[in-house]
Amino acid sequence: MNPTTPRPKRKISQIIWCIVRRTLLTLFTVVILLVIGLWTVCNLIFNGPSESAKNVLTMSLLEASATKWIPGLFIGDEGVKNVQSSVNSTLPADVSSADQVVIQTDINNGQLSSEWKDHPDGIRIETVQGDMYTAHVMIVRDPSAVFVATSLYPGQSFSTAIPGKPINLTMMELGTVAAVNGGAFFDNGTGSPSIGSVPSGLVISEGKVVWDDKKSYHGFAGFTEDNILVVAPSMNAQKAKELNIRDGCCFGPVLIMDGVINESAYNQNSGYNPRTAIGQRADGAVILLCIDGRQLGSLGGTYADIINIMVEYGAVNACNLDGGSSSAMFYKDVYGKYGAEDALLMINSYSLLQETPRRMPTYIMVRPSSEE
Numbered sequence: 001m002n003p004t005t006p007r008p009k010r011k012i013s014q015i016i017w018c019i020v021r022r023t024l025l026t027l028f029t030v031v032i033l034l035v036i037g038l039w040t041v042c043n044l045i046f047n048g049p050s051e052s053a054k055n056v057l058t059m060s061l062l063e064a065s066a067t068k069w070i071p072g073l074f075i076g077d078e079g080v081k082n083v084q085s086s087v088n089s090t091l092p093a094d095v096s097s098a099d100q101v102v103i104q105t106d107i108n109n110g111q112l113s114s115e116w117k118d119h120p121d122g123i124r125i126e127t128v129q130g131d132m133y134t135a136h137v138m139i140v141r142d143p144s145a146v147f148v149a150t151s152l153y154p155g156q157s158f159s160t161a162i163p164g165k166p167i168n169l170t171m172m173e174l175g176t177v178a179a180v181n182g183g184a185f186f187d188n189g190t191g192s193p194s195i196g197s198v199p200s201g202l203v204i205s206e207g208k209v210v211w212d213d214k215k216s217y218h219g220f221a222g223f224t225e226d227n228i229l230v231v232a233p234s235m236n237a238q239k240a241k242e243l244n245i246r247d248g249c250c251f252g253p254v255l256i257m258d259g260v261i262n263e264s265a266y267n268q269n270s271g272y273n274p275r276t277a278i279g280q281r282a283d284g285a286v287i288l289l290c291i292d293g294r295q296l297g298s299l300g301g302t303y304a305d306i307i308n309i310m311v312e313y314g315a316v317n318a319c320n321l322d323g324g325s326s327s328a329m330f331y332k333d334v335y336g337k338y339g340a341e342d343a344l345l346m347i348n349s350y351s352l353l354q355e356t357p358r359r360m361p362t363y364i365m366v367r368p369s370s371e372e
Contacts, residue, residue: 046074058269090263095232095243097258100316103143103227103284116141121334122369123178125347128309132272134298135309136329136347138178138288139281142369143227146286148182148205148247149174149365158211160186164196164359167328168344174365177332180276180288181322182362183249184217196359201250202235203362209237211361215250221278221319222248229280231257231319249321249362255279255307256318265303265320272300274327274351278364279310279318287313288364290329294351321364325350328357334368 046058058080061067071080116122122141127134140146151165152158164185171179184200203211204222220235222245230243231254240248253265255277274293280286289309293300303320310318329347338345346357 042070043074046071058271061271090260091233091254091257092260093257095235095239096230096254096317098224098226098228098230100258100282101228101280101284102282105142121177123331123366125331128312130301130305132299133291133293133301133305134349135289135291135301135305137309137313138180138290138329138331138347139313140178140286140288140366143223143229143280143284143286145367145369146223146247147365147367148203148222148249149176149179149363150203150205150210151359151361152210158198158361160194160197162197163193164198164361166357166359167363168330168346168357170363171330171332171344171365175368176365177334177368178288178330178366180278180290180329180364181326181358181360182364183251184215184322185361196361199249199361202237202240202248203250204240204245204248205362207246209240212237217250217252219252219254219319220248220250221254221321222246227284229278229286229317231255231317249364251321252319253303254319255303256310256315259316261307261311266307268303270303272302273323274325274348275301275306275323276321276327276329277306277310277318278321279313279315281314282316287315287318288329290327290348291323292349292351293324293327294353295349296352298349322360325354326358326360 058071058075061070116124122145124139126137128137149170151170156162167179167181183203185196186198186200187195199211200213200215201217202209202220216234218233220232222230222235222240224230225244225246230245230248233252233254235248235250254262255265256262256279272293275289275291277289278286279289287310289306291301291305292298306320307318327348331345331347333339333341333343333345335341
């Protein structure tokens with residue numbers, strides 16, 4: 001070919017394909033490098049010199065259904081079990097006593113105490129800022145208004161063929177004024193529509209045992225007919241009947257029992273995650289807690305963080321509920337304190353990869369107070 005002869009022009013399609021191919025190759029290389037880097041970092045933490053770092057990462061991953069398989073890749077099933085059972089229980093009894101709670105109506109001569117004068121619906125919400133988290137604390141004056149709600153319509157029974165419901169939808173259906181997520185439920189870490197359809201463990205709702213698959217959990221939280229919050233490391237239907245439990249569900253661990261901190265939970269390497277918990281003060285007021293997690297501004301809380309907050313707010317009994325992507329706190333702004341009247345507000349914030357509440361079978365809900 002004559003050097004002065006111009007080269008044939010490449011077709012536009014060839015140029016586009018070349019650009020696409022090189023872009024894909026670059027992206028593939030970046031992904032591979034990220035995976036290798038992440039694997040190297042995880043291996044360094046899991047098998048490095050820092051025992052505490054390994055324990056915290058292990059428990060953080062185990063508590064999320066989508067990542068619970070990861071620790072086993074690095075330390076094996078036996079290593080995972082050793083981390084989980086590193087501390088023994090320090091609870092003072094098998095079940096909490098009712099002796100430290102005396103229900104107060106907070107009404108004297110028809111006047112509310114100063115704590116509640118600006119909260120006519122008997123619900124007070126505050127924010128607590130920690131080093132690694134943002135927490136939302138809801139205090140409910142009347143414990144008789146707090147109960148375990150379910151996703152079932154009248155006449156239904158729990159089944160994997162009947163999907164659970166988002167917490168805000170159930171609130172609207174029942175006409176409740178506040179809610180947090182409840183106990184454990186079926187979740188195999190996939191995208192199956194059956195996830196969140198059925199609970200795990202014992203569930204009692206409005207005086208009836210609505211589910212009991214005999215599965216063991218690290219804690220049970222429930223209210224007696226006298227509106228006392230009972231916490232226990234385990235519970236069965238017969239014992240619940242003897243204790244006159246009207247509403248309750250399972251998750252755990254128990255965090256505070258009869259004013260005594262559960263040192264095993266406090267010192268456990270529980271990891272940083274979104275959290276939900278329930279507690280009760282000595283005057284009967286119920287404490288509902290949600291900690292934001294898996295966010296840039298709020299990594300999450302540990303069991304110790306929950307306990308510290310519960311102690312600060314005067315809890316004599318407290319138990320951890322389901323957390324992670326299940327954690328949710330909603331409030332119906334009946335009096336328009338935060339905006340439009342009757343607006344249904346989400347108080348906590350979702351994790352980075354979440355946009356809507358999860359489907360679930362049980363919730364802790366608050367009816368409009370009978371004292372309003």
